[in-house]
Amino acid sequence: MFQPYTWNHVFFMLGGLGTTIWLAAIALVGGSIAGSILALVRVAHNPLLRNAARLYIFVVQGTPLLVTLFIAYFGARWIGIDVAPVVAIAVAFSFYAAAFLGEIWRGAIESVPHGQREGSHALGLSYADAMRFIIVPQAIRIATPPTVGFFVQLIKNTSLASVVGIVELTRTSQIVSNATFKPLDVYLTAATFYFVVCFPLTLLSRYLERRLGTQTK
Amino acid sequence: MTEMMIEAAGLNKYFSDFHVLRNIDLQVKSGERVVLCGPSGSGKSTLIRCLNGLELHQGGKLAVCGIALTNTRRSIDLVRRRTGMVFQNFNLFPHMTAVENCMIAPMRVRGLTREEARAVAETYLRRVHVEDQINKYPAQLSGGQQQRVAIARALAMSPDVMLFDEPTSALDPEMVGEVLDTMTEIASEGTTMICVTHEMGFARKIADRVVFMDAGAIVETAPPEEFFTQSRTPRAREFLSWVMH
Numbered sequence: 001m002f003q004p005y006t007w008n009h010v011f012f013m014l015g016g017l018g019t020t021i022w023l024a025a026i027a028l029v030g031g032s033i034a035g036s037i038l039a040l041v042r043v044a045h046n047p048l049l050r051n052a053a054r055l056y057i058f059v060v061q062g063t064p065l066l067v068t069l070f071i072a073y074f075g076a077r078w079i080g081i082d083v084a085p086v087v088a089i090a091v092a093f094s095f096y097a098a099a100f101l102g103e104i105w106r107g108a109i110e111s112v113p114h115g116q117r118e119g120s121h122a123l124g125l126s127y128a129d130a131m132r133f134i135i136v137p138q139a140i141r142i143a144t145p146p147t148v149g150f151f152v153q154l155i156k157n158t159s160l161a162s163v164v165g166i167v168e169l170t171r172t173s174q175i176v177s178n179a180t181f182k183p184l185d186v187y188l189t190a191a192t193f194y195f196v197v198c199f200p201l202t203l204l205s206r207y208l209e210r211r212l213g214t215q216t217k
Numbered sequence: 218m219t220e221m222m223i224e225a226a227g228l229n230k231y232f233s234d235f236h237v238l239r240n241i242d243l244q245v246k247s248g249e250r251v252v253l254c255g256p257s258g259s260g261k262s263t264l265i266r267c268l269n270g271l272e273l274h275q276g277g278k279l280a281v282c283g284i285a286l287t288n289t290r291r292s293i294d295l296v297r298r299r300t301g302m303v304f305q306n307f308n309l310f311p312h313m314t315a316v317e318n319c320m321i322a323p324m325r326v327r328g329l330t331r332e333e334a335r336a337v338a339e340t341y342l343r344r345v346h347v348e349d350q351i352n353k354y355p356a357q358l359s360g361g362q363q364q365r366v367a368i369a370r371a372l373a374m375s376p377d378v379m380l381f382d383e384p385t386s387a388l389d390p391e392m393v394g395e396v397l398d399t400m401t402e403i404a405s406e407g408t409t410m411i412c413v414t415h416e417m418g419f420a421r422k423i424a425d426r427v428v429f430m431d432a433g434a435i436v437e438t439a440p441p442e443e444f445f446t447q448s449r450t451p452r453a454r455e456f457l458s459w460v461m462h
């Protein structure tokens with residue numbers, strides 16, 4: 001009545017892992033683009049833009065990710081956009097990532113010492129040039145470890161997509177578990193998959209933290 | 218005709234309701250070297266930072282290099298192209314080598330090519346005697362070397378006026394001399410300089426005029442010899458007895 005737990009199941013779950021990585025990658029790319037715009041707007045002079053960005057971050061950070069996913073999933077249909085659920089969910093993850101990356105990067109930009117701006121301005125560099133050549137390159141160093149850390153969280157959070165029926169790693173595990181009735185074996189396999197993807201990133205984050213820490217005196 | 222490089226008349230500035238600069242009148246001619254001194258908190262930094270728009274003034278008239286500084290973006294940009302500033306904490310860009318620090322503004326502001334900017338940067342780095350260190354990052358240089366790179370970086374824009382805000386106060390004592398020597402050389406080349414410093418020996422050697430500030434106002438202006446030997450105001454005498462030790 002139950003199937004035996006076989007390599008076929010593991011390969012099926014590997015497929016789910018592919019979707020997980022795909023979701024996380026879309027969220028990272030989309031979130032990075034929107035997040036960098038948010039970060040720059042957050043430190044801009046224009047108070048209207050600045051507050052709009054703040055409101056966005058406030059709302060998205062204050063909403064449970066699962067609720068955001070439900071809104072994206074049902075909202076896309078409701079407003080009549082005919083997209084695959086997985087696309088709507090990838091977009092929702094991007095919006096979510098943008099809010100967090102935007103804040104991480106704003107913090108990094110603001111933690112570059114003020115003297116760097118004054119040094120740039122005293123030389124006659126424009127605001128845009130000071131950002132591009134002086135402030136942002138230094139902010140990137142500061143932001144790299146927390147950004148990698150957030151990416152690890154993001155990969156793990158994609159498991160929430162299983163709730164709205166996206167067949168990613170956690171969802172494939174549920175399916176296999178139901179079919180084989182070997183939940184412990186199945187979820188240990190899933191945990192191993194998550195670990196294999198996330199652990200190198202954690203190591204990378206630690207390495208970057210150490211390396212960047214020694215560079216700035 | 219000697220050109221006026223700085224013309225401040227009745228300059229006032231407030232930090233919210235704190236009156237930092239009170240009716241400042243200051244005129245500096247082309248080629249003149251002015252030392253600005255006074256007790257801590259008297260407004261020296263604020264004044265010198267008003268001269269290139271790092272601080273905005275709220276009342277009075279200010280013209281720098283013949284450009285009326287009106288707190289508009291455009292006038293500030295124009296003034297910054299013609300003034301150079303050296304800070305107490307150097308403010309070098311830590312992610313760039315010494316030579317790159319000196320190339321960025323010539324390339325981005327004056328539109329020089331990378332090769333032209335490098336040639337300019339090397340010229341000024343040689344002038345401040347750090348030609349052996351040009352490919353090092355700021356963290357790999359001593360404080361004195363960093364400050365000399367910062368001076369070269371400002372000079373690389375060929376400014377008409379050089380502003381110094383306590384350029385030696387953050388240095389270890391044994392490095393003060395090398396930076397003052399460099400500044401003395403620059404002074405001897407006829408550069409217009411306004412320098413906030415407590416190095417009275419240096420002031421004596423290079424200054425045409427010493428301007429003494431107290432509580433946001435210019436209290437006394439005199440040639441260095443006169444200022445040191447027969448200052449008129451009690452506040453200046455008190456200040457001198459304090460810095461001379």
Ligand SMILES: Nc1ncnc2c1ncn2[C@@H]1O[C@H](COP(=O)(O)OP(=O)(O)OP(=O)(O)O)[C@@H](O)[C@H]1O
Binds near residue numbers: 237255256257261264
């Ligand atoms: N951004 C600011 N906001 C509020 N007050 C300020 C600000 N900058 C300076 N002040 C105040 O203005 C006064 C003048 O400061 P300023 O830095 O110009 O003094 P200074 O003469 O350069 O002193 P020092 O010798 O310590 O460098 C001080 O009382 C200072 O506390």
Ligand SMILES: [Mg+2]
Binds near residue numbers: 261262263382383
């Ligand atoms: Mg000061």
